[in-house]
Amino acid sequence: MSIHAAHRRTVSDQAAPHPAIRVEGVTVHYGEVLALDSASLTLEHARICGLIGMNGSGKSTLFKAIMGMIKPDAGRVLINGAPPAKARKEGGIGYVPQSEDVDWQFPLSVRDVVMMGRYGHQGFTRRPSKADRAAVDEALDRVELSEFAGRQIGQLSGGQKKRAFVARGIAQGATMMLLDEPFAGVDKRSEVTISRLLRELASDGCTILISTHDLHALPELCDEAVLLMRRVLMHGAPDLVLQPENLAMAFGLDVLNRGLPEEGGRRHAAARTENRG
Numbered sequence: 001m002s003i004h005a006a007h008r009r010t011v012s013d014q015a016a017p018h019p020a021i022r023v024e025g026v027t028v029h030y031g032e033v034l035a036l037d038s039a040s041l042t043l044e045h046a047r048i049c050g051l052i053g054m055n056g057s058g059k060s061t062l063f064k065a066i067m068g069m070i071k072p073d074a075g076r077v078l079i080n081g082a083p084p085a086k087a088r089k090e091g092g093i094g095y096v097p098q099s100e101d102v103d104w105q106f107p108l109s110v111r112d113v114v115m116m117g118r119y120g121h122q123g124f125t126r127r128p129s130k131a132d133r134a135a136v137d138e139a140l141d142r143v144e145l146s147e148f149a150g151r152q153i154g155q156l157s158g159g160q161k162k163r164a165f166v167a168r169g170i171a172q173g174a175t176m177m178l179l180d181e182p183f184a185g186v187d188k189r190s191e192v193t194i195s196r197l198l199r200e201l202a203s204d205g206c207t208i209l210i211s212t213h214d215l216h217a218l219p220e221l222c223d224e225a226v227l228l229m230r231r232v233l234m235h236g237a238p239d240l241v242l243q244p245e246n247l248a249m250a251f252g253l254d255v256l257n258r259g260l261p262e263e264g265g266r267r268h269a270a271a272r273t274e275n276r277g
């Protein structure tokens with residue numbers, strides 16, 4: 001077990017009086033656009049939860065509200081019973097943003113990005129200690145990116161970029177990881193590496209919320225699933241949430257007849273979910 005796993009284990013082994021994440025009636029507008037409408041969600045510790053919903057259903061907005069990057073117009077978010085700012089300050093939440101939300105031209109190397117996860121561990125000077133460098137090296141190794149450490153972050157493939165951000169969360173010893181579409185545009189190797197890491201992190205006590213359009217992979221990766229359409233329509237076991245009639249609530253009735261469109265234009269067969277239990 002790594003030092004970070006040991007740290008997380010200590011956190012999760014303590015009696016947890018509060019859920020890991022609690023979203024209470026959160027409403028968010030962007031100008032006239034209602035992005036979240038009294039959304040509520042409770043996530044217990046060390047669970048992997050898949051967040052699904054159509055484009056524009058509010059998934060990224062929910063992540064930003066949980067991170068405290070957006071202030072809700074109504075409702076509140078509690079991380080371990082406290083406002084998100086506290087968890088962020090303590091480095092408790094790792095965030096893998098949706099690719100569209102990142103400036104990939106920014107002059108940072110892969111190592112710099114992962115080192116950002118150590119800021120909370122550093123003093124005013126932000127001078128990395130031996131322990132910081134060791135944590136970054138270990139995280140890079142775990143996501144299989146050691147050989148790319150010196151490369152500018154924008155010069156990685158899509159899957160490698162996602163892995164770099166996962167490494168940042170690992171280096172910071174996050175007890176919670178929010179991943180916004182980590183499998184979008186990602187090849188099989190990155191998908192397998194990321195999935196394996198998420199399982200390892202969860203078994204070390206990390207709570208994981210992950211948005212995805214890959215409904216096939218969801219039951220294998222996730223302990224539970226949430227259907228979002230501005231509000232949480234359903235939250236339960238993946239097999240239940242993925243029932244076609246439930247997907248139809250979130251994606252429209254087409255899914256019952258024609259299957260879901262998959263990224264890249266391929267189609268999900270609704271039959272796959274229909275065959276389930």
Ligand SMILES: Nc1ncnc2c1ncn2[C@@H]1O[C@H](COP(=O)(O)OP(=O)(O)OP(=O)(O)O)[C@@H](O)[C@H]1O
Nearest residue numbers: 030033034035053054055056057058059060061062
């Ligand atoms: N910065 C913004 N300014 C104005 N409207 C926004 C902004 N960000 C998101 N929206 C709108 O808010 C709604 C929710 O957007 P959000 O990005 O949360 O959806 P999403 O579920 O993450 O979608 P996708 O699957 O495409 O990533 C959409 O209608 C979107 O157009």
Ligand SMILES: [Mg+2]
Nearest residue numbers: 059060061098
């Ligand atoms: Mg999004």
